[in-house]
Amino acid sequence: MRRIEMYDTTLRDGTQGEGISFSLRDKLQIAEKLDELGFDYIEGGYPLSNPKDAEFFQRAADRDWRHAKVTAFGMTRRRGTAAEDDAGMLALRDSGAPVVTIVGKSWHLHVGEVLRIDEDENLAMIEDSVGFLKSEGRRVIYDAEHYFDGLRGDPEFTLRTIQAAGVAGADVIVLCDTNGGSLPEWIGAGVRAALDATDVPVGIHCHNDCDVAVANSLTAVTAGAAQVQGTVNGIGERCGNADLVSIGANLALKAEGYRVLRPGGIERLAELSRYVYELGNMNFRPTQPFVGSSAFAHKGGMHVHAVNRVTRSYEHVAPESVGNERRILVSELSGRSNILAKTPRHRLENNPEILRRILERVQDLEAKGYHFEAADASFDLLVRRVAGTYRPAFRRVHSRVSVVTSAAGETSTEATLKLEVGGRIEHVVAEGDGPVNALDTALRRALHPAYPVLTRMHLVDYRVRVINSTEGTAARVRVVIDSADEDDVWTTVGVSENIIEASWLALVDSVEYKLFRDEEGAAPGA
Numbered sequence: 310m311r312r313i314e315m316y317d318t319t320l321r322d323g324t325q326g327e328g329i330s331f332s333l334r335d336k337l338q339i340a341e342k343l344d345e346l347g348f349d350y351i352e353g354g355y356p357l358s359n360p361k362d363a364e365f366f367q368r369a370a371d372r373d374w375r376h377a378k379v380t381a382f383g384m385t386r387r388r389g390t391a392a393e394d395d396a397g398m399l400a401l402r403d404s405g406a407p408v409v410t411i412v413g414k415s416w417h418l419h420v421g422e423v424l425r426i427d428e429d430e431n432l433a434m435i436e437d438s439v440g441f442l443k444s445e446g447r448r449v450i451y452d453a454e455h456y457f458d459g460l461r462g463d464p465e466f467t468l469r470t471i472q473a474a475g476v477a478g479a480d481v482i483v484l485c486d487t488n489g490g491s492l493p494e495w496i497g498a499g500v501r502a503a504l505d506a507t508d509v510p511v512g513i514h515c516h517n518d519c520d521v522a523v524a525n526s527l528t529a530v531t532a533g534a535a536q537v538q539g540t541v542n543g544i545g546e547r548c549g550n551a552d553l554v555s556i557g558a559n560l561a562l563k564a565e566g567y568r569v570l571r572p573g574g575i576e577r578l579a580e581l582s583r584y585v586y587e588l589g590n591m592n593f594r595p596t597q598p599f600v601g602s603s604a605f606a607h608k609g610g611m612h613v614h615a616v617n618r619v620t621r622s623y624e625h626v627a628p629e630s631v632g633n634e635r636r637i638l639v640s641e642l643s644g645r646s647n648i649l650a651k652t653p654r655h656r657l658e659n660n661p662e663i664l665r666r667i668l669e670r671v672q673d674l675e676a677k678g679y680h681f682e683a684a685d686a687s688f689d690l691l692v693r694r695v696a697g698t699y700r701p702a703f704r705r706v707h708s709r710v711s712v713v714t715s716a717a718g719e720t721s722t723e724a725t726l727k728l729e730v731g732g733r734i735e736h737v738v739a740e741g742d743g744p745v746n747a748l749d750t751a752l753r754r755a756l757h758p759a760y761p762v763l764t765r766m767h768l769v770d771y772r773v774r775v776i777n778s779t780e781g782t783a784a785r786v787r788v789v790i791d792s793a794d795e796d797d798v799w800t801t802v803g804v805s806e807n808i809i810e811a812s813w814l815a816l817v818d819s820v821e822y823k824l825f826r827d828e829e830g831a832a833p834g835a
Contacts, residue, residue, distance in 0.1 A: 310568040313560055314481075314536040315553060316350040316450075316512065317343050318545075319585060320365075321382050324354075325546035328591075333361050335588045337368055339541075342584055344377040347571025348553075349536075350408060350450075352380045357400035366404040376571060380450070381406035385413040385438040388426050392441035402445050409442050412452040412485075415470040416459035428466060432473045439477035450536075451479040452514060457491045457499050468506040475509040481536055482509050486525060489518025489548060493528040500532035512536030515551040517543060522551035527559055530567070541585045542597065554578050558599045562626050579632035599631045606636040608682070657696065667695045678776035678785045678804040686792075686799035686822035687815075693825070702824050703756060704729040705817075710744045710809050726751040730759045745771065745812045752816060766794045766823050773808065788812045792819040797826070 320336045323329060331339065340351045353369060354362030369379045381404040386395040393399075401409045413435040414420050420431045435451070442449045451474035453459075459467035471482045484503055486496065496513070503511045513529035513536070515522040526537050543552030560567040561575045569575070579600040586593050595603040605628040607616050615622040620635070628635050657663055670691060671681060681688040693699035706727040714720045724747035727736045735755040741747025753763055770791035777784045788803045788811040799822055803814025 311535075311566055312568050313530055313534075314349040314512070315347075315557060315569055316352065316380075316483075316536055316538040317348045317540065317553060318352040318382075318514075318538055318550070319343075319540040321352045321354045321362075322546070322550055323540040323544040326544045326549060327546075329544055329589055331589060333364055333368070336361075336365050337372075339585060339588060340369065340377070340379070341372070342581055343541075344374050346574035346577050346581060347376050347569075349377060350380045351377045352382050352410060353406070355382050356404040356406075357383065357397050363400075363404070366406055370405045378408045378448070379406050380408040380410055382410045382412070385411055385434040386441075388424065388430055388434060392437040395438075398438060398441055401442060402447070406447070408448045408450065410450040410452055410483075411438050411442070412454050413438070413470065413474070414455070415453040415467045415485075416455035417463045417466050418458070419455060420466075428469075432469060435470060435473045436477040439474050439479050443478040448480050449478065450481045450483060450512070452483045452485050452538075454485050455487045456484040456503075457486045457495055458488060460499050460502065461495070464502070468502065471503055471509075472507055475507040479509055481512050482507060483512035483514050483536065483538060484529070484534075485514040486516060486522075487514075489516030489522065491515075491525060492519065493521060493524050496525040496528045497532040500529045500534055504533050510535040512538060513551075514538040516545065517548045517550060517552075520548070522549070523555045523559070526551045526556050527564070530560065530564075542582055542591075542594070544585075544589070544591075552597075554582050554600055555598050558626075558631050562630055576630060576632050599626075600633055602636070604628070605633055657692075660696075663696050667692055670695055674804075678787050679802055680787060680789075681802070684789060684800045684802040687801045687803075687818045689825070690818055690822060702730070702760065702821055705813075706734070708748070708751075708813065710748055712744060722747045724748045724751040726755055728752075728755045730756060733759075744809055745816075748809065748813060749816055752820065756820065760824060762827055763820060763823065766792055766820070768819075769793045769798065771812075773811075776804070786811050788815045790815040790819055792823065794823065799823075799826075 319339060320331065324331060336353065340353065343351050353365045356363045356366055366381060381401050383397050383401045386392045386398055414424060414431055420426060420428060439449050439451055453471050456467060474482055482503065484499060500511060500513065511534050513526050513534045515525040522543065526539065530537065537556055539551035539553040539556060541553055543549040557569050557575060558578060560569050582597065582600040583593065593602065595601045598604060605624055607623060616624065690699065706729055709725045712720060712722050722741050722744050723738060724741065724744065725738050727734065737751050737755045739747055739751035739754055741750050749768065756763055768790060772789045774787045775784050776787055785804055785806050786808050788808065789800060791798060791800050801815045801818035801822065803811040803818065805811040805814065
């Protein structure tokens with residue numbers, strides 16, 4: 310088994326992505342999570358660039374890292390300046406990081422037209438920088454920026470740059486596809502050329518501008534690379550970096566002969582992926598390979614029927630091998646296998662007529678704009694209604710929502726609600742921050758005497774989507790509500806031409822599901 314080093318640059322290269330920022334606390338928490346899973350290197354940032362990165366290394370020095378080596382990133386010395394006098398070199402040394410990664414120019418275009426220095430000075434900058442940091446007792450990783458572009462333009466010069474880093478004592482030379490424009494066959498050839506030119510182990514650093522960063526990284530490993538650099542979830546500038554989540558899963562579960570992370574680390578990749586999304590306040594990517602919520606979601610009836618019998622018939626790895634889970638979706642494309650897989654606690658396997666009616670009801674409602682794939686609680690109530698096990702907790706007698714705007718533009722909202730609850734009439738009025746909030750408050754107030762347990766339930770998200778937008782203001786809307794208590798989160802849906810009515814339908818489902826679940830002590834599909 311060949312150990313492949315996993316070098317994470319989420320905290321530095323990842324933050325160069327548009328709209329991505331981590332606080333100092335976020336960076337430390339992510340670093341600790343990476344260490345737990347067994348990442349080999351954690352690049353914390355450039356200590357000279359900003360106070361946050363400088364403080365990160367101060368804080369990191371006070372922590373006990375179980376596996377990872379905290380790494381500082383910087384550039385080669387400036388032209389015409391001795392390494393021992395260069396502010397960047399001194400900042401890297403003073404960071405206290407046991408490993409330092411420095412980036413240098415490997416493409417003649419950058420040397421001659423961007424830096425405007427001669428080739429000998431560029432080589433001296435590389436050698437001096439690596440040599441200085443080695444003399445300070447640091448492990449040094451040299452990032453050969455634009456290596457693959459340089460190799461296609463002037464291979465002799467490009468190979469001389471990595472040889473200069475090797476002669477100066479670099480421990481690893483990383484070949485960078487900085488512009489993300491290389492294809493796998495170019496990567497493989499470039500890695501082999503580097504291995505022929507130097508005895509130093511090589512690594513790979515790919516960007517995703519051609520959407521092949523993961524494939525390029527795997528090709529590099531096959532060609533002999535011993536280290537892979539990238540970010541969690543592939544975040545980074547432009548189109549992002551190589552996704553270490555997919556790379557780690559592929560090397561551990563698909564390729565033969567490789568070992569990555571610590572034992573048990575691969576099984577926590579989904580946890581790591583979602584953790585970084587949450588701390589970065591980023592949207593999850595449902596279709597993300599291995600760890601996305603849709604990665605093991607099955608919708609087509611034929612697929613579900615097969616998976617129910619043999620899971621690997623439509624799954625290339627077991628969901629739990631990366632910490633994910635299988636999901637069976639219900640929609641107008643579903644078959645009876647989907648319904649059965651979603652409703653084991655309703656014991657419908659011997660009642661094909663009810664299964665048929667449930668499927669027909671789903672198809673009818675989805676034609677009207679309902680969407681049950683992500684609304685398990687509403688689907689659970691639909692099954693009860695069709696199967697005859699549904700018992701309404703209350704009945705609406707009438708409701709009214711009014712919005713009053715004064716001449717000064719001040720708005721007030723009031724909901725009046727009359728319900729029949731357990732043979733009694735509850736008539737309540739409630740104000741709110743908008744019509745839906747007023748209606749929700751009134752509903753809870755009316756139900757509280759009979760169902761005090763509802764005080765432990767709250768709304769966590771509310772989403773509205775226009776379904777048939779060609780109808781203009783008469784279009785139907787779909788309202789999706791996420792609700793939660795101390796034990797669970799569930800989702801309900803309502804559809805109507807009236808946004809208040811659609812909201813009411815979703816609210817009622819949310820409350821009734823809570824009451825059913827507490828009575829039976831089970832989650833949807835459990």
